[in-house]
Amino acid sequence: MFYGALRQTAAVLARTLCRPTVEGRENIPATGAVLLASNHLSFVDSVVIPLSVTSRRVRFLAKSDYFEGSGLKGRSAKALFGALGAVPVRRTSARDAMASLDLMLERLQEGEACVVYPEGTRSRDGRLYRGRTGVAHLALESKAPVVPVAVSGTEKVQPIGASMPRPHHFTVRFGEPLDFSTGYDHLAPGKARREITDHIMDAIHGLSGQERAGKYNTFTGEG
Numbered sequence: 128m129f130y131g132a133l134r135q136t137a138a139v140l141a142r143t144l145c146r147p148t149v150e151g152r153e154n155i156p157a158t159g160a161v162l163l164a165s166n167h168l169s170f171v172d173s174v175v176i177p178l179s180v181t182s183r184r185v186r187f188l189a190k191s192d193y194f195e196g197s198g199l200k201g202r203s204a205k206a207l208f209g210a211l212g213a214v215p216v217r218r219t220s221a222r223d224a225m226a227s228l229d230l231m232l233e234r235l236q237e238g239e240a241c242v243v244y245p246e247g248t249r250s251r252d253g254r255l256y257r258g259r260t261g262v263a264h265l266a267l268e269s270k271a272p273v274v275p276v277a278v279s280g281t282e283k284v285q286p287i288g289a290s291m292p293r294p295h296h297f298t299v300r301f302g303e304p305l306d307f308s309t310g311y312d313h314l315a316p317g318k319a320r321r322e323i324t325d326h327i328m329d330a331i332h333g334l335s336g337q338e339r340a341g342k343y344n345t346f347t348g349e350g
Contacts, residue, residue: 277334
């Protein structure tokens with residue numbers, strides 16, 4: 128009840144202060160595993176996407192630091208991220224990256240909804256970067272449908288480097304689900320993952336209209 132109330136409070140604040148536009152909620156299955164694959168412009172993407180999905184709880188990866196702080200600020204952060212569905216992970220090595228994928232796969236196999244960012248990290252310049260194939264690995268292993276997601280305006284809510292969010296309109300668009308559960312057994316695993324990832328990024332681009340960077344994002348900042 129506490130987590131539900133906290134989530135509801137955060138949702139009301141977001142609607143009141145930012146007056147967001149949310150399109151395509153009906154594309155999110157009400158039950159069962161689903162992978163929400165989104166572009167990534169701001170730290171707050173991991174807040175606004177779960178809040179935009181009103182029909183069910185959404186899981187996303189968050190740095191374990193947010194769950195380990197002390198004092199009032201630390202307890203508040205832990206409560207908020209827990210209410211939003213965050214899964215704490217460490218991000219210091221390639222092994223941690225694989226462990227993160229395993230955690231997401233576990234949640235999908237349990238029938239949950241999970242957010243991933245195929246670009247790997249936030250875009251500093253607003254362009255859409257090439258997707259990394261972890262998203263395809265999750266889709267192939269879980270057989271879950273993939274709903275492409277596009278956020279816009281969140282980089283104004285909390286720009287990179289800003290410590291606190293600020294009121295600004297943002298938009299979240301959910302596209303039609305993509306099914307990758309069959310049709311890829313004839314391809315080598317690496318080729319299948321690349322083809323699926325490119326398909327997902329094309330769908331995200333169709334929703335976001337961002338300029339495409341044509342390369343991987345190497346920005347190593349938070350989230």
